[in-house]
Amino acid sequence: MKVAIVHNKEKKTLEVTERLKTLLSQANIGIDEHKPELVISVGGDGTLLAAFHQFSHALDEVRFLGVHTGHLGFYTDWRDYELEELVDSLLTNREQSVSYPLLKVRVSYLDEKPDQCFFALNESTIKRSNRTMVADVYIKNELFESFRGDGLAVSTPTGSTAYNKSIGGAVIHPSINAFQLAEIASLNNRVFRTLGSPMVIAQDEWVEIRLENTADYLVTIDQLDMPKTNIRSIYYRIAKERIHFASYRHMHFWHRVKDAFISED
Ligand code: NAD
16 A cells, blocks of 8 residues: 655644654555555644645545544544554555545636636635625536625535634535535615525535626635636536545544534543
8 A cells, every 4th residue: 555644734733643654654654645545634623634735636546544642533533542553554455445426517707718727625715805796506507506705615524613603604514415505794775685594405506606797705715725716607506526534443424413512531
């Protein structure tokens, strides 16, 4: 098995990474930063998101595993003091994995620039900071509503506990192959009207957000900001590709939610 390690720059993480490298080498597991079968992120959820984007071109070949050096993460199953156990389980449970849905994001531009496609593991947002964002929301090519407000967030089930949750979206179990559209501070009055509730969109449906012709939108895909360009519209749907996690140990989703947001056992 070939392994790549993606880590953040914190002192504790660097120490953990060195220890992990030693244990992997003692177990005859090679490091391959370019064509790995397993990507181990060491850090927090943000580090796992970075690892995902680094290897999103090879989703069919790569499995992910997260070691957290801080608080319990949503994508990081292993604690930094469990490295021996982790390496042992790599040797004994090689075949197990669990997969989660991803969002496919297609951006189309006003000029001749070709469409661009991205995957999001958590979410994609469209915002306008100091002026009202104006956009038409289409579901399956049919105009659903005209949105005015700060912005819109489109999230995956595993991303539903991230930014989506902060703006009042529902938490969705990742076995549900669907995505969620949630509003960020919509303007609702006698003139402007939107649904006002988060919506869960089925896997065979797609959403298009057609922007008013201005260039000052902020579009994010997980922790990445897209450069400000003349975006005409953004299409969202559930991707055929999924993220595969090496499931050497699996934590019950609702247990993880309780642990993170209500109380630790
Ligand atoms: P980061 O690593 O500091 O992450 C920010 C926080 O979000 C951390 O506490 C992290 O554990 C948590 N988080 C990330 N993914 C999560 C998930 N799927 N479920 C529950 N919690 C999750 O910073 P970053 O690298 O910039 O991470 C980017 C992510 O941070 C974005 O995808 C977005 O979801 C989240 N975020 C949230 C808010 C908010 O809640 N107001 C604002 C900005 C970004």
